[in-house]
Amino acid sequence: MQYTITGATGHLGQRIVNALAKLVPASTLNLGVHTPSKAAAFQARDMTIKAVDYHDAASLTAALAGSDVFIYVPSKSHDSFSRVSEFENVVGAAEAAQVGHILVMGFIADQVNNPFALAAFYGYMPCRLAASSLHYTIIRNALYADPLVPYLLELIERQNVIYPMADQALSFISQSDSAAAFAKVATTPALLKTGRIYTLTQNRAYTMPALAKVLSAVSGAPIGYQPVSLAEFSALYNQGNEGHMLASMYAGGARGLLDTVSDDYQLIMGRPAQTLPDFLAEHYRPATR
Template identity: 70%
Template sequence: MKFVVTGATGHLGSQIVQQLAQRVAATDITLGVHTPAKAASFADQGMTVLPLDYGDQGSIVASLTDADVAIYVPSKSHDSFSRVTEFEHVIAAAEQAQVGHLIVMGFIADQATNPFDLSAFYGYVPRRLASSGLSYTILRNALYADPLVPYLPELIERKNVIYPMGDASLSFISLAESAAVFAEVATRPELWTQSMYTLTQERSYTMPALAQVLQNVSGQPIGYAPVTLSEFEKMYDQGNEGHMLASMYAGGAQGLLATVTDDFKTIMGRPAQTLPDFLAQELAK
């Protein structure tokens, strides 16, 4: 079988490739990447690396041609219009290339009432796929737990978690465990009978509970003192991401980022790693 992974040099994509290589031969894997030089280590393992520009329909078709399974990881753009346009190019290319099965990254902030800047894109994904002629699976991720690790020193300095979340909860999954599910679903066609899975740990966390976890793993006092959404936007506007991040927590404050499911266990045969165990493991490295 031929497996194609787009966005293969990104944070999630690179881990999907590593997980996939544990399940199939490297020669069965093709990577569509914006900068092929960044995938040199994968090419050295025997994988095929092709240039892919989401704005160039021909390059997408070339990457997806003869794919039995294609895994689409969206580019890191900050608005729904750009991502929907990109996704339309991928859908058209997948149909033209006659991809056997398409696996698409989703996110739990896809509700119609969610103010998150990218919720329109994530809500569009299942509707657009349903109207296509493709065989597909959507894997909806909870929030990635990984950014909490480099963020921890700032929280220790502040002595508080500051997310503007009120009494609402957040649900998490790690990049590594998400990637493992992508590879597992890609290589097990019996899982394709369900069109959507949601990848979360077994519980969500209110902000005081999250602060307690961070305090326990760091050994430093950390409480909860939220800032306002506008303050949060100004504080984290590096790369013009402030509004997007604040809008995500605006949705979170409405309880729209608290989803918890058993889908990870259904696919992997075990529960997802807990947040305390994940953080302790990462901090011990």
């Protein structure tokens, strides 16, 4: 079996590669990356590195040749049009390369009534795959818990969670748990079912007061909930022009569209995902303040 992973030097992609390396020989892993020099450590472990440009059909098709399982992690962009355009190239290249099975990363904010800037892409994905000639499986992630760890320092200073979420809840998954599930599905024929959509979440969702309570317990600092407006949130976190995209996600959350809870992680891994309090307690270090 030959496995190809794109986005292999990104936060999730690296974790997927490392999780796969625990289950299959490193020599069966082909990593599609935009900048090969960033994957030198993986190459030293006997993995094959291939330069991939999502907008260059020839390089993408060549990188996917001989792939029994192709794990597609989308590139980071802030609008659905860019991601749909990329995905069209990916689907076309996967069909041309006659990929055995494509395993695609999705997200829970994919509803038709979700104002999230990337919801159209995530909603388009399963429809487009169904219309293709590919065997496919989708794994939808909840919000990543990982960014909460460095963000805790700011929340301690603010003394409040400020997400514009009203009285609605958020569900989370850690990147490590997500990567482990991707690797398990990719290497387990009984799980790699055509048309199957898995959703990865922890065992509960958190309203903002409940989230603040968890963050307070982990940090030992008083943290409450005082939301800012969507416009304020967008302006506060507009580094890299991401403000609108992030605010639009919480606009969907305020409509109750980010509170999905699923037992699919338990189904895949045979154990529950790490809880949010346990994850934060493991990774937060007060000394970093």
